[in-house]
Amino acid sequence: MQSILPHLRALHAFESFGRLGSVSAAARELGVTPGAISQQIKILEEQLQMQLIMKDGRRASLAPRAKAYHAVLSSGFEKLKQAQHLLSQQVADLDVHVSGLPTLLLKWLNPRLHRFEARFGETSIRLEATHVEPDPEFLDHMFRLTYGTVSNVFPHARALFRDTCFPVCSPGFLKDHPDALDLEKMANLPWIDIDWGPAYASVPRLSNWLVAQGMPKPAHRPISVHSLSSSALEAVASGKGIALAQSSFASIDIDLGRLVRMSQKFVEMPEPYFICWGPQMMENEKSRNFLNWVLSEASG
Template sequence: MTPRRFLPSISSLLALEAVDRLGSATAAAKELSLTHSAVSRQLKVLEGQLGVQLISRDGIRLRPTPAAREYCQSVRSCLQDLSRSSLKLKANPAGGSLNLAILPTFGMHWLAPRLRDFTERCPDITVNLSTRLAPFDFAQESFDAALHFGDRDWQGVTYLPVSREHVVPVCAPSLIDSPPTAPGELLQLPLLHLESRPRAWEDWFESYDHVAEGLHGMLFDQYSTMAQAAVHEMGVALLPSYLAQEEIEKGRLVKAFGEPVPAKGKYYLVWPTARPKRPSFEKFSSWIETVLELSD
């Protein structure tokens, strides 16, 4: 436990963070609804407590020292964490929260339709969802778990297989006069690529025993934006079958070739191995396993 003498008051930290961010004590005082002298006193108290000069004083002008600017990075992060925790407490006074990092398209189409069942079964748990497109360090984030696609290449996590993915090339109806008779004919059209799946097209061609290496084209960070680009005749998109089918039924896209084929990789629910499961996540992971058993 950190000695209390090293734990500054929130008021002092708010004053320092505001001066650093806004560039002046006058602006900080206005934001905090304090006087200029009150901000100055808070900073002096903080300096006395830490035994370090944090502010260069030029008359009434206050400037954070280089050491204070570095310290403020940690202070700002702590204040943001405290603010988020307070909002979660306000949203669910009874307690119990679950923080999930999701892949936006799969989260919206697979998890979201099922999530109401979980909230009805566990009304005391507030589920918070945030988008993460790539693996991250759980030690640096406040997430309990994450949805991950690919191989078992995320270090330090436990894996629960959730779903396979099938992909199909689609494009705007006006982009092709007649359906191609061979997969290689798609190479004559612009191919749209997802940043997180750099070899998706090569793998798709390989599934048809057609070699295609070093393919290039427009890059997108999410399936939803790539699908919209395909709708607007910008190229052929390799989309998950569940997303492609929606656009096909609306008449905005058509299959460019063949039927959906399995993508390399799987969707997993992952969580940090070294961290004990919180009770809220215990309930969620058990619920996920039940959902998977019923779907099988």
């Protein structure tokens, strides 16, 4: 197999085909004919001296040996897309770019931004909500608000706060279930679960809170499971059940009367939330102001 890098056009055609699953879909994405996609993949196969595509009748798919190659190649193209995205944001002359976990941006940061502008004047801020952690080298162009030990991979990180968790429900739900505040009966109520995935298995759930209070776990399965805390809280606010909420995410809805805190007892999140950044971020005055402001908000 040759060590010379194949033509970018052939790599692009192969990456698109493997990701989308068909020649016609790759052709539409890249704005070429299906024949052009097939030709570029054939060129790549000849240069790599290996089969990349196998056919089962009229259906084509990645050959088993090509799957690992495609996965690495896709990550490279994704990095190119991220670099282009960052460049476009710089050209747009934004003052501050913040990437963050979706609910952390929606429920904690966004409601506070008016205080930043009141203190430092009008500022152009881009908020990018994503669970995908950016590459550390990209943090010379953005801040990252994230959770836990993943912050260790970034050049600079400061803890913001360690959140607390307690059960919440809607006023309407409480009216329909007047005994909902009785801890001994809470395990029998309809409930909504929040599951961030296996990487966050230590994040407490309603069962953990109940056990911490000496109560039994929920007596039945949740009526729904949400990967986004904000989505779960909206389901709770609509009266569908109770959920274990984080204080930083639920406080505004509690103040607005959309949610009711069902107990003053709480459990702590095992790790803090963090703000992360790269060295060059501190060369910009507005970025320095934003960092100092976020830290003050978290400690307030």
